[in-house]
Amino acid sequence: MNPGHIDTEMARLEALRQYQILDTEPEEAYDNLAQLAAFICGTSISLINFIDENRQWFKAKVGLNISEMPRSVGLSYLCQEQRNLVVVPDTLADEKLANNAMVTGYPYVRFYAGVPLITLQGDMLGTLCVIDQVPRELNQEQLQALVGLSRLVIDQLELRRHVTEVSQVTEQLIAHQQAAHAESEAARIRIANLLESITDAFFALDKKWRFTYINGQAELLLQKAQNELLGQSIWEVFPELIDTRFHREYYRVMLEQVSVKFEEFYQPLNCWFQVHAYPAKDGLSVYFQDITERRRTAEALRESEERWQLALHGNNDGIWDWNLKTNEVFFSTRWKEMLGYKDYEVCNVWDEWTKLIHPDERDWVMQAFQDHFAKKTPFYVCEYRVQCQDGSYKWILDRGQALWDASGDIVRMVGSYTDITDRKRAEEELKRQNLRSQLFAEITLKIRESLQINEILQTTVTEVQELLQADRVLIFQLESDGSGTVVQEAVLPGWPVILGKNIFDLCFKEEYIERYHQGRVSAIEDIETAYIQPCHREFLQQFAVRANLVVPILVRESIWGLLLAHQCSTPRRWNDFETELLKQLANQIGIALSQAQLLEKETQQSQELARSNAELEQFAYVASHDLQEPLRMVTSYLQLLERRYKNQLDANADQFINYVVDGARRMQTLINDLLNYSRVSTRGQPFIPVNCSIVLEQAIANLQIAIMDSKAIITHDPLPEVMADATQLIQVFQNLIGNAIKFCRHQQPRIHIKVGKLDANPEGESLNVIPSVDEWLFSVRDNGIGLESQYSERIFIIFQRLHGRDKYPGTGIGLAICKKIIERHGGRIWVESKLGEGSTFYFTIPDRVLNQSWAS
Secondary structure, eight states, X not given: OOHHHHHHXXXXXXXXXXXXXXXXXXXXXXXXXXXHHHHHHTOSEEEEEEEOSSEEEEEEEESOOOSEEETTSSSHHHHHHHOSOEEESOGGGSTTGGGSHHHHSTTOOSEEEEEEEEOTTSOEEEEEEEEESSOOOOOHHHHHHHHHHHHXXXXXXXXXXXXXXXXXXXXXXXXXXXXXXXXXHHHHHHHHHHHHHSSSXXXXXXXXXXXXXXXXXXXXXXXXXXXXXXXXXXXXXXXXXXTSHHHHHHHHHHHHOOOEEEEEEEGGGTEEEEEEEEXXXXXXXXXXXXXXXXXXXXXHHHHHHHHHHHHHHHOSSEEEEEETTTTEEEEOHHHHHHHTOOGGGSOOBHHHHHTTBOHHHHHHHXXXXXXXHTXXXXXXXXXXXXXXXXXXXXXXXXXXXXXXXXXXXXXEEEEEEEEOHHHHHHHHHHXXXXXXXXXXHXXXXXXXXXXXXXHHHHHHHHHHHHHHTOSEEEEEEEOTTSOEEEEEEEEXXXXXXXXXXXXXXXXXXXXXXXXXXXXXXXXXXXXXXXXXXHHHHHHHHTTTOSEEEEEEEEEXXXXXXXXXXXEOSSOOOOOHHHHHHHHHHHHHHHHHHHHHHHHHHHHHHHHHHHHHHHHHHHHHHHHHHHHHHHHHHHHHHHHHHHHHHTTTSOHHHHHHHHHHHHHHHHHHHHHHHHHHHHHHHHSOOOOEEEEHHHXXXXXXXXXXXXXXXXXXXXXXXXXXXXXXXXXXXXXXXXXXXXXXXXXXXXXXXXXXXXXXXXXXXXXXXXXXXXXXXXXXXXXXXXXXXXOOGGGTTGGGSTTOOSSOTTTSOOOSOHHHHHHHHHHHTTOOEEEEEOTTSXXXXXXXXXXXXXTOOOOO
C-alpha cells in the first residue's frame, strides 16, 4: 500500500468520526430510506452501512438480522473502488464474486446494487445498497431513485453534523435548523415526488389508523380519491378488511414494530394484492401492488406442474425435455432408472446423450429428428437401442413433439421413453420360431408327401444355411469305422465344396462315435484357440473351417450321421437358438430316415402280400372250379344210392350214407363260398349309381323264406344312391341280414338298417371308428345273441367261426366276403356288440354321387 493511499484512508476515517454516526441507535429517517430503497428496487434486503477501519456497521437495514460484519466481507469495496453506482445483476456470473463469503454464505447474495455515500468534501463514508437472493435487473428510474436516496442519506448525515455544530454554537444552531428544515422539506418533497413516480401504490396511516398520505396509484387500485380517504380511518372506509389478514398484519406491524410482506385476495375488488408494510414514527407505511394476473399465471403454472409431476411419477415411461436454445436436456428419474443410471451419471447435454444411441442406429435416429424439425412428420417416433450403465443395450420406443415459437424457430421438444426390450425379444423369438416352424413344416410336409430323403436333406441344408447365415451346412453319413460321406451340402461361393467326398478323420475315434450316439453336441467358436487335438485342427483347416456346430442324427437309437454348420470367414459363437434348431432338425431327419426305412420295408411286404394274395385267389378259384364237376358226380351218385338203398341196409349203413351226403352238400356250399370270395376282386362289375333302397329290397327278397320262417321284422331309413357294384352290395346286405336272423336264438328277430354322415348321427352313438364327411355310414342293428368285443375283428377273417356247425350252420366265409366287398368300394366295416345284447354292423361307402338328394 502506497503512502498516498494511507493518507487518504486516514482522512476518510477522520471525516466519518466527525459525523458521530457509528454505533448510534436506529433512526426513523435512515430506516425509512432503507425501506424505501428496498421497496423501489423490489429487493428483500437493503442496507445503509458505514465502513470503519475493520468493519462495516449497518445504520439501517431491511431483511438482515446482523448489525455489522468484517470490512473484508461483502461487496461494498466495489463502490469504494469505483466511487460510483455499482450494479451486479448476478454474482454467480462473475467468477471472482462467486467466491465471496456473502455469496457462498449468509445472506447468499445473488444481486447487488450500491451507491457510495460520498460527502461534499469527497470522502467516501459507506454505501446505500440493495441486495437480493435471486438475480435481478433495475430500470433507469429505479437506479436514479437509488442514487437520489443516497443523496438523502448524505443529507441526513449532514443534518446530523449540523445539529452537532448547532449544539456548540447557538448562532449556528438556528442557521442549521433552518437549513435542516429546508433540507427536510426538500427531502419530503423529493420523497413525495418519488412516491408519486413509483409504480407501486402507497399510503401512510397515523397511529389512529387515519390516512395521512395516498399516492395516485393507490387511488387507482383502491378506486377511492384522496379527498375520500385523507383523515379517514381505514377501518371505517374499508370495514370489510376487519378480521382479515390485512387487519391482522397491520396491527402486527404497529404493535411489534416489524415490517411484513404478504399476499392476500381482496374480495370486494376481486383481485390479489402484494403488500409491504413498514412501521413508521407516526404510524404505518404501506406499499402494495395488484398481482392478480401474476397469481393467475402462477396458479396455472402450479396446476401444470402438478400435472407434469403426476405424469412423471404415474407413468412407467421415462420423460425427457430438450431446450434447443441451451442444448440442455432434462431427464426424469424414471428415464434414468430405466437405463440403470444415477442422477450424477447422466450429463444433461444433448450431444453427450446422442452418444448413448447404438452406432448402427444413430444416423437414422438423427434423421428422424431432422424430418420432424422440417415438419415432414407430425410427430417424432423411433425405435432404437440405447446403452445402459452396465454397457448393455435396451430397445426403447422414443416419441416426441417439437414446439416452435412465433418466428418459426424450434425452442423446445418434449418426449418419452418406453422400454420395449421384452417386446423386441419376443418379436425376435417369434421370428425365429416362425422361421423354425416354417422350416419344420416344409421338411415335415416333404416327409408326409413323399419321403424323398435326398430332397428332404437338400432342403434342410439349404434352409439352415440361409437361416443361420453360415458359410457351409452339410449332412455327413457315418460308417461303422468312423469314416463317412458328405451326402448333402449348401456352401457359399469361395469356400471348398466337399459334397460326395468320402472323409475320414484320424482323430475321430470310437469314443467320439459313442458320445454322439448318446446325443452329444459339439460347438467350437474358434478352432485356433479351442482345446482340440492338433490332428483334428488340421483336419478342419483343410476345409477352411474356423468355427463349427455338430449335432448327431439318430435313427431308432442308432447313429446314422451328423448335421454340421461351418463358419469359415471368422470365429463364431453359436447361441442356444442355433443349437436347438439343429438338434430339432436332426431329430426330424432321423424321423424321416426311420420312416423311409419303414416305408421301404412296408412296400416290400405289401408287394409280397399282394403277390401272395393274388396267388391264393387264383388257387382258390382254380381249386374250387376244378372240384365242382367231381363233387357234383360224387353228390349225384350218393343221392342215387340214398334213394335206391334206403331202408334196405342196416341202420348203420343208412347213417353212414346220410353223413356222406351231408358232407358232400357242405363241401358244395364251401366251394361256392370260396368262388364268391375269389370273384370279389376278379369278377366285380364297374361302379355305377345304385339306389340302395332297391338293393336292400332285392336282398330281402333273396331271404324271403328265412324271414317268413323266423317272422323277422326288418325296417330301414331312407337310403341314398351310391356309386357301387349292385350285385356285391346285395350280397353284403344279404349276408348281414341273414346272420342277424340266424344268430337270434328263439326270439323274433328285429333288424334295422340306418344310414347317415359324420354330421348326421341322430342317436348320438359312440363309434369306435369315425367316418369322414365325404362318405356314407351304414349300420345294420339286430337283437341277436351278440358277441364279446375280443372277437370283433376275428369274425371278419375267412373260415373263422365262434360256434359249432351243429348249433349254427355256415362256412365262416360270409363276413370275410362282406369285408372284401366293402374294401373294394373304398370303405371300412366293423362291429360293435355286447354279449346277449345284440350287434350293430357298420360299414362305409364313399359319397361319389355329389349334391344328390337321398331322403326322398
